[in-house]
Amino acid sequence: MDGELPVGALLREWRHRRKLSQLDLALEAEVSTRHISFVETGRTIPSRSMVLHLAEHLNVPLRDRNRLLTAAGHAPEFRRREWDDPALERAREAVARVLRLHQPYPALLEPPVNMMRLGLHPKGFAPRLGNPEQVRAFLLPRL
Numbered sequence: 078m079d080g081e082l083p084v085g086a087l088l089r090e091w092r093h094r095r096k097l098s099q100l101d102l103a104l105e106a107e108v109s110t111r112h113i114s115f116v117e118t119g120r121t122i123p124s125r126s127m128v129l130h131l132a133e134h135l136n137v138p139l140r141d142r143n144r145l146l147t148a149a150g151h152a153p154e155f156r157r158r159e160w161d162d163p164a165l166e167r168a169r170e171a172v173a174r175v176l177r178l179h180q181p182y183p184a185l186l187e188p189p190v191n192m193m194r195l196g197l198h199p200k201g202f203a204p205r206l207g208n209p210e211q212v213r214a215f216l217l218p219r220l
Contacts, residue, residue: 082148083148084116084123084128084145086117087145088132089117091132091137092117092135094135095135099113099117102131102134105134106134108130113131116131123149125151128145128149129154132145140155140157143157193216193220196212197212197213197216
């Protein structure tokens with residue numbers, strides 16, 4: 078998304094990303110389709126609260142909500158922090174724990190990953206299966 082685009086174009090892009098029609102968004106956000114249309118076409122500039130309201134219903138990430146606010150002529154609201162910011166220490170620990178607990182799953186393995194070996198190996202996914210015999214019977218003929 079380009080920061081140079083007007084707020085209406087940015088909101089339209091987010092609406093398309095979420096595969097919503099103007100009517101879908103209007104119903105979800107409890108505003109008129111006419112207002113959505115006017116915002117998207119630039120016929121009206123949304124208030125700060127309307128930008129945040131629509132962004133919430135479009136599940137726009139916070140950093141992109143700042144972009145929407147700026148495009149509408151409002152000040153950014155959400156502070157951006159660097160990953161090594163001391164205030165994010167607990168978040169870094171949580172992410173590290175999640176990654177540790179996902180080992181040895183394929184999302185963390187070096188490519189190329191042999192999915193058959195990973196799925197059937199005793200140190201892979203196999204011990205976590207409730208029905209290993211059925212899984213093997215399904216996978217082995219496809220080998």
